Amino acid sequence: MLYILIALTIASGAAVIFLVCGIDNTPEVTSYAVRTDKLTQGFRLVLLSDLHSCRYGDGQRELLQLIDAQSPDMIMLTGDIVDDRLPKENSFALFEALTQKYPCFYVTGNHELWRGDIDGLCEEIAETGVTVLRGESVLAEAGGGFIRVCGVDYALGGDPSFAASLGSLDAGPGSEMFSVLLSHNPKHIGVCLPHGFDLILSGHMHGGQWRVPGLINGVLSPPFEIFPKYAGGKYVFDGTVMVVSRGLAKESTRVPRVYNRPEVVVIDVKLTAD
Numbered sequence: 001m002l003y004i005l006i007a008l009t010i011a012s013g014a015a016v017i018f019l020v021c022g023i024d025n026t027p028e029v030t031s032y033a034v035r036t037d038k039l040t041q042g043f044r045l046v047l048l049s050d051l052h053s054c055r056y057g058d059g060q061r062e063l064l065q066l067i068d069a070q071s072p073d074m075i076m077l078t079g080d081i082v083d084d085r086l087p088k089e090n091s092f093a094l095f096e097a098l099t100q101k102y103p104c105f106y107v108t109g110n111h112e113l114w115r116g117d118i119d120g121l122c123e124e125i126a127e128t129g130v131t132v133l134r135g136e137s138v139l140a141e142a143g144g145g146f147i148r149v150c151g152v153d154y155a156l157g158g159d160p161s162f163a164a165s166l167g168s169l170d171a172g173p174g175s176e177m178f179s180v181l182l183s184h185n186p187k188h189i190g191v192c193l194p195h196g197f198d199l200i201l202s203g204h205m206h207g208g209q210w211r212v213p214g215l216i217n218g219v220l221s222p223p224f225e226i227f228p229k230y231a232g233g234k235y236v237f238d239g240t241v242m243v244v245s246r247g248l249a250k251e252s253t254r255v256p257r258v259y260n261r262p263e264v265v266v267i268d269v270k271l272t273a274d
Contacts, residue, residue, distance in 0.1 A: 039143030049203025050247025079109025079184030099129030135165035186230035207246030
């Protein structure tokens with residue numbers, strides 16, 4: 001009996017230590033590379049997602065310093081930057097600071113839609129200098145020329161408006177211009193792939209909220225999906241790369257992040273020959 005009690009005590013202590021060490025909300029940088037032969041030189045973008053109006057110091061100083069240290073050419077914001085329950089001031093502090101230095105592109109997530117004032121909110125965001133994409137595309141200077149940046153509103157799976165938006169943005173197989181699609185939910189990847197985008201950027205899954213280092217990429221998604229397929233990371237398909245951010249939410253989440261630090265994603269688009 002004594003040996004069993006000792007073993008249980010050790011196991012319980014180890015579990016507590018494992019959890020305590022895993023709860024760290026200090027943001028980290030995750031870097032990926034994407035190759036293309038459609039540009040004459042490379043460029044760097046930063047992907048931010050799922051901030052949920054959380055705070056990173058006065059005026060978002062901690063987050064901004066981390067972003068500035070990466071020297072990006074542009075910023076991509078893939079939804080849920082503004083929460084539906086928390087005040088929006090932290091999110092707008094980020095928008096206003098970023099647009100002073102970088103071209104910024106944004107699409108909505110489900111929490112922005114749940115606020116109930118999506119049109120007004122998007123107008124406010126656009127007034128800060130952020131390019132809001134709602135079934136639209138724009139040309140942006142990058143890579144020694146121009147790239148095409150496309151974006152769609154968040155939509156539930158099977159929503160015909162989502163498919164219609166994608167159709168209007170179709171990059172087309174063999175397109176000579178490098179194209180990026182911003183779409184909040186990575187579960188739509190099957191609908192997106194036929195449209196010929198070179199790079200798809202998403203978030204939504206919060207990295208699966210809990211992770212087991214070296215074993216499990218994500219345990220539980222925000223919609224309470226167990227072991228989500230696209231919890232966070234780089235996913236390579238035929239002709240398309242999708243990068244999913246684990247997001248920046250911390251105090252807004254009901255379930256704590258475990259071994260899943262908030263992240264700033266850096267993507268270097270490089271020439272195939274380099």
